[in-house]
Amino acid sequence: MSDGTRSERTHDDLPSGRTAVVIGGGLAGITAALALADAGVHVTLLEGRPRLGGLAFSFQRGDLTVDNGQHVYLRCCTAYRWFLDRIEGAALAPLQDRLDVPVLDLAKPEGRRLGRLRRDPLPVPLHLGRSLAAYPHLSLAERVRVGRAALALKGLDLADPSLDTQDFGSWLAAHGQSARAVEALWDLVGVATLNAVAGDASLGLAAMVFKTGLLSGPGAADIGWAHVPLGELHDRLARKALDSAGVRTEVRTRVTSVSTNKNGTWGVQVPGETLTADAVVLAVAQREAYDLLPAGALDAPQNLLEIGTAPILNVHVVYDRTVLTKPFFAALGSPVQWVFDRTQASGLRSGQYLALSQSAAQDEIDTPVADLRERYLPELERLLPGARGAGVRDFFVTRERTATFAPTPGVGRLRPGARTKASGLYLAGAWTATGWPATMESAVRSGVSAADAALCTLGRPRPRHLFEFEEAA
Template sequence: MTGTGTGTRRAVVVGGGLAGVTAALQLAGAGVAVTLLESRPRLGGLAFSFQRGELTVDNGQHVYLRCCTAYRWFLERIGGTALAPVQDRLDVPVLDVGRARPRLGRLRRTALPVPLHLAASLAGYPHLSLAERASVGRAALALGRLDPADPALDGIDFATWLGRHGQSPRTIEALWDLVGVATLNATAPDTSMGLAAMVFKTGLLSDPGAADIGWARVPLGELHDTLARKALETAGVRVETAVRVRGLARDPEADGRGWRVETDGETLTADTVVLAVAQREAHALLPEGALADPDRLLDIGTAPILNIHVLYDRKVLRRPFFAALGSPVQWVFDRTEASGLAEGQYLALSQSAAQDEIDAPVAELRERYLPELERLLPPTRDARVRDFFVTRERTATFAPAPGVGRLRPGAATRAPGLYLAGAWTATGWPATMEGAVRSGFTAADAALRALGRPHEHPLKEAA
């Protein structure tokens, strides 16, 4: 058994995703002795890699934006910034194959100040009519006046707001959902206006470079497992993977001020516990009275993401990625170099809000998506498919539905010394890597304040 002692403060972090790793690093940095417990055999949560023969496969394509200051801190803290660079300037190729002939457009910015940085791109965006482009500008100005934290916005859906501001179904499809589905994992009718306002106001209207896109040029496991584990161990964190937590209770030997964490192999005691697990797992572990209404956690829905992986015997795509319109295909990424593929090309299709297809058989998905890739990328018609497989994350994110804001708990619980972390907590952000890291900051910050440990918050705007 590990005791709390009188001098050294001890913490147990349950969960080794980005939220848990962040909380552990912050606690350890303030001199707390930290044990991190992860039920999987690796760190990284739902942003991980695995081996498929000689190929290293990410379970799904993950990107972040320049405005994701917390995740950028995380990359710097683990020594991974150079391995996941950001575009010099936002540039998204958008290929529409739903019209008479395929047409390529681009969403890109200039160095002009907000909102002029996107004006030229919008003016020349071929997938909208002149009137639709003008309506986008008016809606963007209205969106810029909103406060994403306004509780009233959480009660309405994004599609309703867009309709009130003159956005046609085509405009929603070719612009708002093009971005929103990828970042929120839901279409406009199923998205809280508060979360939509956060995404679009922060990403497109806060700073000219806010929406510049970054992504890992190496397998995610190299960042979120290998480098994260090294950073944790260097900070003095004891990392235990493949360990399942069975129970959490007050420590009777610590006058009710400490905690006991039961695993299959040992009992740990600590002054502070951070539950950095999914909402349903947190609900199962929470002691009675820790939240006023713990069943609210069960009301936070989940949304799936489907990833389709296709290996060709030759190069069929010259760009690092593109988005598609007029096709069930959403976003296509070139993962050849990151996967270690020596010959041919490896494309990953990221399909968000995939409720209708998440359980579809591989053969059915192959029959549906290979012809779509031929429509989008003519060179695939002469290429041989060397491999086709899918990865499914049925509970990839929390569902950003209207009303979800009132269900998301803060970091502190009613039980002293017990804190919650995870992208599903009240970060103000949707379920992104950014939100996960921010939740880790918030949980560690609350714990350290309660322990009387001086510390600095890494993000100036959140200090």
């Protein structure tokens, strides 16, 4: 159902066949539900919020349609690209033809300076060679050392568990990276993808990001983002795809318990109803999964509580005129990290709407709006001459205090796989053991893994199209 009303239909009313309940309507849950339904399983998707999309959603603020935060993906994110195709939304979130990131630096004595990170149509690692050689935010010696570190990073074995015990910052220092190089390159990319500075990030996850995103193929790091509100993709189009697949979708429906029945099936309790299913996928945050897991489902369920979280702060500014002529840029020498033009996507008819994405925002996540306004508006004027003298029509913030799991050293041993020790019960979520940091890609991959495990147990064939992204990787 797509209108949020309760249905009296239960699995008992469906034709005979295997049944599953997916708990959680974020990207992981939507993916798992679609995959199971495509294999002929009768699926009910339950979501406590009034919408789908999890932590990648939109809301209304007056005439604006606002994303809670700026979400991007890369060409190497083959699972999320499959997801976009599956919901018929790929054209609404296109990729760059070629990686091109403007980087504004305010730290130099000579003032504001523009550099670019972009690729050439050459094989790895030559595809970034010219860009790195001309990158003005590092000295020649720093650029040479960056190249050497990149080659060393490329040689790391991602399957080596010892990488997870080390922090990325120490590894960079040991490989000759200056504080400036970390700020102007490694953290420029790493903070946005890992939601942590290098010193707080697992070497294993950081190596995965840089090896996959920058060193796996010439176009791997090309950036894509939604040119429409996220709700158009992750709610409206996702619901349409779920409806077409025959999934029963219930929003505003909070699951209170999950338990086994004597006949080997599962009971999922919601207010006023108990659903019976052959398989259950828990596609919720790690704390909620811990609360719902039956005894014995995991060897060390307390590990879920040890997976930390990291916040993201988003600052939203609406100007009375255009102040930025590029779709986005990154900043150095400023508290500003990444700035995106969201004017067209939001439905704004005049002026310009900019969204500032501030990752690893532990120091600012609870800062009052007035203080953030005093901090960021002058910074935008320093970065964007067009903002000087422009009228500010609106200034507001969105805060995701638990936006991602914290990618700290040692987190890898805490992340569980899709299977539990309880037959028929599976886990999904960006925080599970996907090998990726907490991204939309990780969420979709987790949904695929959970569905694959469930289908194996249910004796259902894997839908071939579901695994096409693995072939494209």
